[in-house]
Amino acid sequence: MINATTQDKLQHLDYMTLLVFLRLYEFKSGKLTAEAFNVPQSKISRCLSRLRDAFDDPLFVKKVAGLEISDKAQRLYPIIKKIEINHLDLAQEIDKNNDKLDNKVVIHAPSGFTNGLLRNLYQCSCMSACVKSAVLQDNGPNDEEMLLNSQCDVVISCQASSHVGIHNQKICEVRDTFIVARDEHPIWNEIYKPILDRVLNYPVILTEVLHFNSDIEATPLKQFADSRKRELDVAAKTNNLNEISDFLIGTDAITLVVSQGAVDHLTQNEAIRAQMIPKTERAELMRNKPNMNLYMQTRKSERKLTDCVKHKIAQLVTQGANGSDEACLFEK
Numbered sequence: 001m002i003n004a005t006t007q008d009k010l011q012h013l014d015y016m017t018l019l020v021f022l023r024l025y026e027f028k029s030g031k032l033t034a035e036a037f038n039v040p041q042s043k044i045s046r047c048l049s050r051l052r053d054a055f056d057d058p059l060f061v062k063k064v065a066g067l068e069i070s071d072k073a074q075r076l077y078p079i080i081k082k083i084e085i086n087h088l089d090l091a092q093e094i095d096k097n098n099d100k101l102d103n104k105v106v107i108h109a110p111s112g113f114t115n116g117l118l119r120n121l122y123q124c125s126c127m128s129a130c131v132k133s134a135v136l137q138d139n140g141p142n143d144e145e146m147l148l149n150s151q152c153d154v155v156i157s158c159q160a161s162s163h164v165g166i167h168n169q170k171i172c173e174v175r176d177t178f179i180v181a182r183d184e185h186p187i188w189n190e191i192y193k194p195i196l197d198r199v200l201n202y203p204v205i206l207t208e209v210l211h212f213n214s215d216i217e218a219t220p221l222k223q224f225a226d227s228r229k230r231e232l233d234v235a236a237k238t239n240n241l242n243e244i245s246d247f248l249i250g251t252d253a254i255t256l257v258v259s260q261g262a263v264d265h266l267t268q269n270e271a272i273r274a275q276m277i278p279k280t281e282r283a284e285l286m287r288n289k290p291n292m293n294l295y296m297q298t299r300k301s302e303r304k305l306t307d308c309v310k311h312k313i314a315q316l317v318t319q320g321a322n323g324s325d326e327a328c329l330f331e332k
Helices: 006-010 015-027 030-037 041-055 071-095 117-121 143-148 195-199 220-227 241-250 260-266 279-285 307-322
Strands: 060-063 066-069 105-109 134-138 154-157 166-174 178-182 204-207 234-238 254-257 272-276 292-299
Touching: 006 041, 015 030, 015 041, 015 071, 030 041, 105 143, 105 307, 117 134, 117 307, 143 154, 143 166, 143 292, 154 307, 166 307, 178 241, 178 260, 195 279, 204 241, 220 279, 234 241, 241 254, 241 260, 241 272, 254 260, 260 272, 260 307, 292 307
Parallel strands: 105 134, 105 154, 204 234, 204 254
Antiparallel strands: 060 066, 154 292, 166 292, 178 254, 178 272
């Protein structure tokens, strides 16, 4: 009997099996991989058996903390990932003369940085030539997966992605923080002590930004309260600006926001007032945490968006973060 060569074995690996390899590597879980493909785990096991046979290596070994990746699997991953990216390129090349470019562009971004983004985006000269419409949605925990699976086209995040199939471009650095409360709140009259010390006397609404302060123990204000040996009274956690507005008007709660766009949105209500934290106090607030950076993430195989549209999105997010005078770091 003639033993099959490695090349012979590779000829029997289909594209689905290669995708299973990639998802096992990325998720380090057979269960999550099965859920991603919406198939039974037994099918993932069969694919893994074919992969092990073809590459003559265990590739992934089950451990308590998840799958342990072999040295050969680590060497194979960037090569197989290129196959996935090239496959997406091919699909887009086939479809580019059809209706693909007329579909909507879906943008995932923190709501506090996108005030007026869609309205201003449609004023971009390239917009009508590139896409039919744009949809803006809040960030979520599955942004990276949705981006890779073409369920969204742009992600604005304060955390750069390490995925080989995603391109990151830094947009701007966020360097200001604002106190926001109802206009008649007593905090505005307590001018005899630093404003951050005043804040700790009242309930606080934590305005969540995914990857920056979604963990309460990592929020700058919680760390500041701990440094003062003070308790932080958290009234609510939300990233919905309309919910924040309702909380502020109806209670003695206070919130901290880091974007000019959030300030502009909240203070449209005349019953709400905002004040920038002085630089010296903000330096103390951010002592244990670096300033937030915003990144634009797109698929490396993305062809739907022109450089003009991407630059316009980056510019508008920068204005939402730091105001209209702030320069955008994004380069075409």
